[in-house]
Amino acid sequence: MSVSEFEIINRYFASRAVADEHIVLGIGDDAAVVSMPADQQLVVSIDTLISGVHFPVQTSAADIAWKALAVNLSDLAAMGAKPAWFTLALSLPEVKHNWLAAFSESLADISSIYQIPLVGGDTTRGPLSITIQVAGYVASGQALLRSGAKVGDQIFLSGSIGDAALGLHLLQQQSDSPAETDYLSRDLIRRLNRPQPRIELGQALSGIASACIDISDGLFADLSHILKASAVGARLQQAQIPLSEAAQQFLTDNPSLRSSIYNRGDDYELCFCVAAEKCGQLEAIAKEHYCSLSHIGEIISGDDLQLFDAQNNRLDYDHDSYDHFMVKHE
Amino acid sequence: MSVSEFEIINRYFASRAVADEHIVLGIGDDAAVVSMPADQQLVVSIDTLISGVHFPVQTSAADIAWKALAVNLSDLAAMGAKPAWFTLALSLPEVKHNWLAAFSESLADISSIYQIPLVGGDTTRGPLSITIQVAGYVASGQALLRSGAKVGDQIFLSGSIGDAALGLHLLQQQSDSPAETDYLSRDLIRRLNRPQPRIELGQALSGIASACIDISDGLFADLSHILKASAVGARLQQAQIPLSEAAQQFLTDNPSLRSSIYNRGDDYELCFCVAAEKCGQLEAIAKEHYCSLSHIGEIISGDDLQLFDAQNNRLDYDHDSYDHFMVKHE
Numbered sequence: 001m002s003v004s005e006f007e008i009i010n011r012y013f014a015s016r017a018v019a020d021e022h023i024v025l026g027i028g029d030d031a032a033v034v035s036m037p038a039d040q041q042l043v044v045s046i047d048t049l050i051s052g053v054h055f056p057v058q059t060s061a062a063d064i065a066w067k068a069l070a071v072n073l074s075d076l077a078a079m080g081a082k083p084a085w086f087t088l089a090l091s092l093p094e095v096k097h098n099w100l101a102a103f104s105e106s107l108a109d110i111s112s113i114y115q116i117p118l119v120g121g122d123t124t125r126g127p128l129s130i131t132i133q134v135a136g137y138v139a140s141g142q143a144l145l146r147s148g149a150k151v152g153d154q155i156f157l158s159g160s161i162g163d164a165a166l167g168l169h170l171l172q173q174q175s176d177s178p179a180e181t182d183y184l185s186r187d188l189i190r191r192l193n194r195p196q197p198r199i200e201l202g203q204a205l206s207g208i209a210s211a212c213i214d215i216s217d218g219l220f221a222d223l224s225h226i227l228k229a230s231a232v233g234a235r236l237q238q239a240q241i242p243l244s245e246a247a248q249q250f251l252t253d254n255p256s257l258r259s260s261i262y263n264r265g266d267d268y269e270l271c272f273c274v275a276a277e278k279c280g281q282l283e284a285i286a287k288e289h290y291c292s293l294s295h296i297g298e299i300i301s302g303d304d305l306q307l308f309d310a311q312n313n314r315l316d317y318d319h320d321s322y323d324h325f326m327v328k329h330e
Numbered sequence: 331m332s333v334s335e336f337e338i339i340n341r342y343f344a345s346r347a348v349a350d351e352h353i354v355l356g357i358g359d360d361a362a363v364v365s366m367p368a369d370q371q372l373v374v375s376i377d378t379l380i381s382g383v384h385f386p387v388q389t390s391a392a393d394i395a396w397k398a399l400a401v402n403l404s405d406l407a408a409m410g411a412k413p414a415w416f417t418l419a420l421s422l423p424e425v426k427h428n429w430l431a432a433f434s435e436s437l438a439d440i441s442s443i444y445q446i447p448l449v450g451g452d453t454t455r456g457p458l459s460i461t462i463q464v465a466g467y468v469a470s471g472q473a474l475l476r477s478g479a480k481v482g483d484q485i486f487l488s489g490s491i492g493d494a495a496l497g498l499h500l501l502q503q504q505s506d507s508p509a510e511t512d513y514l515s516r517d518l519i520r521r522l523n524r525p526q527p528r529i530e531l532g533q534a535l536s537g538i539a540s541a542c543i544d545i546s547d548g549l550f551a552d553l554s555h556i557l558k559a560s561a562v563g564a565r566l567q568q569a570q571i572p573l574s575e576a577a578q579q580f581l582t583d584n585p586s587l588r589s590s591i592y593n594r595g596d597d598y599e600l601c602f603c604v605a606a607e608k609c610g611q612l613e614a615i616a617k618e619h620y621c622s623l624s625h626i627g628e629i630i631s632g633d634d635l636q637l638f639d640a641q642n643n644r645l646d647y648d649h650d651s652y653d654h655f656m657v658k659h660e
Binding site: 024025028029030031032033034035036040041042043044045046047048050053054075076078079081085087088089091119120121122124125126127129131133134135136138140143145146147212213214229 | 354355358359360361362363364365366370371372373374375376377378380383384405406408409411415417418419421449450451452454455456457459461463464465466468470473475476477542543544559
């Protein structure tokens with residue numbers, strides 16, 4: 001069958017794009033044209049997912065599409081931005097219509113859920129990789145940054161972390177002989193493949209959080225970015241770090257995996273700091289967005305990240321986040 | 331040596347970013363924040379270059395960086411947009427500091443020449459590929475589209491085409507044993523590796539051209555996009571299609587390569603249509619921008635692209651543009 005890049009774009013992507021008042025010209029010209037609401041700034045971020053690096057090679061087309069947009073939306077969430085539009089650069093080793101149909105349908109689903117239209121893209125032949133650049137709006141000067149944490153601020157974490165890391169562990173164990181998975185494993189793997197970016201929470205935290213980041217590389221690594229950008233330290237209570245029931249149950253049987261909870265990412269929860277006098281506003285936000293917000297520690301002076309147990313003993317921990325470029329010293 | 335993604339970004343990219351009044355927050359947070367000039371629309375385009383597909387594997391890091399931004403700037407040129415900012419997703423098989431230094435220096439050079447700051451990026455481990463998303467400004471409603479060509483409009487082409495296709499031919503011939511190349515070959519290869527996007531010309535054509543496209547896939551293929559989008563046909567005079575002296579000289583010795591001049595892209599010239607009464611304005615534009623503008627044909631009714639020789643005989647031609655997904659019928 002003969003198929004051109006233009007046919008792929010028209011058949012799978014252009015026809016499924018979400019309509020939006022700000023899109024003056026969408027897919028199909030040399031570039032897209034978008035208008036800007038008044039008094040807003042544009043928040044932009046780009047992220048690539050590569051097969052075998054950012055997702056297991058056996059990941060379904062639908063899960064890949066979901067995750068590729070979700071991880072970019074999560075960056076908008078961490079800035080408190082409202083989704084505006086995105087572009088897609090898709091590199092494919094070959095044209096498989098079933099794959100493209102599942103990928104584009106799932107991409108249209110998540111783009112419709114989060115109301116973010118696809119405005120342009122590029123489809124090339126090459127090893128499977130997906131690059132998405134998202135743009136979002138914030139009121140001028142209102143973006144949530146990493147750099148605003150102050151000594152005395154309290155540190156919070158949305159939802160729960162660790163499921164994605166445990167889900168990946170399960171998939172890696174099963175890779176040779178995919179087993180019938182139980183409901184527990186399915187929950188963990190689903191968190192890995194279908195992250196839910198905290199878009200509404202991020203917008204609600206604008207004007208309340210002093211600093212914010214999304215958990216993509218692991219709690220310790222990502223919180224460390226806030227500490228470095230804000231020139232402060234942090235004191236965390238391990239017992240307060242929220243784990244899902246699935247993760248708690250799994251760790252009971254596999255205690256050696258505990259450090260991966262803190263050092264692996266892909267959870268896409270928000271970690272943020274709030275000045276003491278504003279913490280009272282969080283309860284209403286948690287209720288409105290059906291999202292638990294756990295108080296996990298506080299910002300202190302200095303530059304290190306300290307972890308304590310329930311008896312206030314300081315704990316050693318591995319600080320070993322995932323970095324695909326990091327080569328260990330021998 | 332141990333090196334993280336964050337060190338790569340800081341060392342090679344963040345420190346070299348061009349300053350710009352619209353960049354509220356550049357590289358280093360979850361996302362960048364940019365402000366918008368009043369009464370402007372944003373033009374956005376994304377393009378990927380993959381090693382071995384979009385450039386020969388032996389291409390230098392400096393040439394790759396230049397071309398990756400240039401081909402995206404060319405899309406802005408085709409829309410008549412002024413460069414605003416860009417994001418970079420760079421996938422690298424391994425960290426080679428010499429390569430990264432040459433790549434980032436060349437990227438900073440072209441970004442400084444065209445005054446377009448890098449605002450954010452993602453660096454991942456994977457097969458070598460470079461995805462850039464550019465954004466530009468146009469006055470509201472003034473973007474040059476493919477869809478405005480009218481019967482009777484005259485068709486123009488900037489500069490000359492074919493050098494890049496011949497340069498690629500030369501490189502492919504030499505790939506096993508790179509020879510000392512003469513000045514002619516060097517000129518052709520340089521056009522392939524260092525395209526000059528027609529940014530100033532594109533902006534000057536706003537309000538004058540009825541339709542515009544950049545030559546990335548070949549003159550016939552790209553002009554056909556205008557014809558399809560505008561629901562018109564075209565009549566071209568082969569003798570008027572501008573070739574460089576280097577290309578003319580090369581074709582004298584290699585006449586069989588003539589069709590590649592029209593069917594291969596990478597020239598990044600602008601092909602555009604102008605209503606008869608506005609053609610008088612082109613001479614001043616050509617002078618101001620030191621850029622020849624050749625009158626190559628006119629828009630006719632119908633939907634086909636017709637090619638004529640100097641004696642007004644209609645010519646057959648291969649319509650065989652490059653498409654990396656196209657699989658030929660047997």
